[in-house]
Amino acid sequence: MKSMNGAAQPMDPREFVLSDAEFERLRALVHRSTGIALSDAKRELVYGRLSRRLRALKLATFREYCDMVESGHPEELEALTNAITTNLTAFFxxxxxxxxxxxxxxxxxxxxxxxxRRLRIWSAGCSTGEEPYSIAMTLRGAFAQIGEWDARILATDIDSNVLAKAARGEYSAEAAAKMPKDRLERWFKPGAGGSTFVAAQELKNLIAFKQLNLLHDWPMKGPFDAIFCRNVVIYFDKDTQRRLFDRMADLQAPGAWLFIGHSENLFNVSSRYKLVGRTAYRRI
Ligand SMILES: C[S@@+](CC[C@H](N)C(=O)[O-])C[C@H]1O[C@@H](n2cnc3c(N)ncnc32)[C@H](O)[C@@H]1O
Structure with a gap:
């Protein structure tokens, strides 16, 4: 590349340019649609994950990408959401x-x-399903009569890709290795290719997987005996967290349980739950 005066310029090694203004536009879009508050530290992550979208759409600039999503392309908003969410999870x-x-x-x-004989548990932000399957294994393992109960685990996530994987219930050997061997042998069978493990129908029967944005209206009425909302709100700002836990409390009776992530707490967020253990709360 040459400058106006003909001197050689170093090549920009980057395929695209993500300006401050475009990062702000993307940040606002993501916050509005998912509640996720992207910090400055996430700029590289946003660049990396969305560069793939630009390539797939054959767009030359982030400006065109922002224009496209802001002008209302629901399918691209979904792809943007799927690209931005952090889905790290594990069995147990x-x-x-x-x-x-x-x-x-x-x-x-x-x-x-x-x-x-009714039991309702909600795994809110279930990612690829390891959390709700761990709940199902725990229930089946601890309570043999669960089959005679009206028992259901509702497992929801905003990300359609992880939810599809969760519903398939098929996991790599690496993911399966995170659970105790006796549970793996009891509740999973080898997948068709021999290198994966598939959750037993007995587990799947307990779980209903549904796409749900926690920021939107919720169709379910509860009451939930326990809610697992772990490692989800860590990406939300405090006001969004306050609204979320208030709505969750509305779906629970006094004494019902709430489990949150290891680095989360309800201090200054909700006074409707009392701490009863490590990141374990009960509805007041
Ligand atoms: C890090 S994973 C946590 C998975 C699991 N709960 C655990 O602790 O292992 C966070 C999940 O929250 C989901 N999530 C983020 N924003 C959401 C929203 N607004 N509504 C629903 N799910 C959301 C993401 O798609 C992601 O799968």
Missing amino acids: REDHHFRQLAGEVLPQVLAERGAA
């Missing part, structure tokens, strides 16, 4: 919550509502 992540589910939540539900 923060295992103490599953021990509490078996040892405290289930006995409480049995004692208080054994006659109604």
